[in-house]
Amino acid sequence: MAKGKSQYCTWFCSDCNKANYLSCYLKRRNDEIVKELKKYCPQCRKHVIHKRKDTKKSS
Template structure:
């Protein structure tokens, strides 16, 4: 029996400036094959920065 969330995986987002891993989120493997990039607040930098998916 297949899993209910077969295509959704948990990814970690890291700040591009300070490289701190601040957020975790889910993404659909079929719809988003590349690395996820979101503009999020970084508490270490105290500003909104681009956060990129890490391995």
């Protein structure tokens, strides 16, 4: 069992709604949670706002 709880999140393109990025981070109280990020979407072939959605680790 791994120590510490890491939260997983997926970034969805706000344009085509495709899940383009996966990331995980350690959940801390003081951390500011970013909900939107501008990232490159290969489907739209441009930089688009991506929206974050938390996902639980499935195991």
